[in-house]
Amino acid sequence: MPIIYCCQLELHDSLYYATREIGRLYETEAVIHNYALCYALGLVDSEVYSTNVAEEHSYRYFCPEQVPKYEEHLTPLNQQGIYVTPARAVNHTAILNTWKYANNNYHVEMEKTQKNIPSFGRAKEIAPESIFEFFVISQKELKLPKWIRLGKWMSKAEVTVEQLPQPQTTEGVFTYKYPLNPLDVMFTNQVISYDVVNMPPVSLIQNIQMRGQYYQFKEMKELKIPLCMEYHFRS
Secondary structure, eight states, X not given: OOEEEEEEEEESSOBOOOSEEETTXXXXXXXXXXXXXXXXXXXXXXXXXXXXXXXXXXXXXXXXXXXXXXXXHHHHHHHTXXXXXXXXXXXXXXXXXXXXXXXXXXXXXXXXXXXXXXXEEEEEEEOTTOEEEEEEEESSOOOOOSEEEETTTTEEEEEEEEEOOOOEEEEEEEEEOSOBOHHHHTTTSXXXXXXXXXXXXXXXXXXXXXXXEEEEOSSOTTOEEESSOOOOOOO
């Protein structure tokens, strides 16, 4: 029987990543992708968790090329029986920041500008003290970090971990209110209905009704977590 951790994440800085771009507005959805959480928790290419990858795909602080290698990085987590769900916002506030920038070209021919309009943009970020919640499912006991960094600004966040009691295994139609990566559940469960959260690199789903096997807890009867979730990269 796997060990299931319920993790709460409290932001100590504003969190920004471009979930969607609407003209000059760069919006951060109040959902954290499970790929991002795997990297932030230090689960990728780790000797501690036995998730080392081949040298040509090694993941370090400095990466020589900005090309995602999710399949190479996350497949070792499947081999170790470690899975992280996306995080939903339990309590959050959004803030809107406006930024401006100038064109600093040197040694060019000076030309009269047609319009005196500054270049600007707006970033919708998640404010400090916002709280997110997600689950980590593992075949062995894990010691997760207390502090992590997330997003474009490497925002600081505090992680509180609670190990859930041993679940029971049940089968049938159930509702999962948290977000999920559809690629990770579609091969083991029949997804009946859901809402889409558009975000790269794989859009998530939430408010999901599905049929299949799931974990259920006596103390938390409303919480039902699908069985056999693991990282997939092709539908």
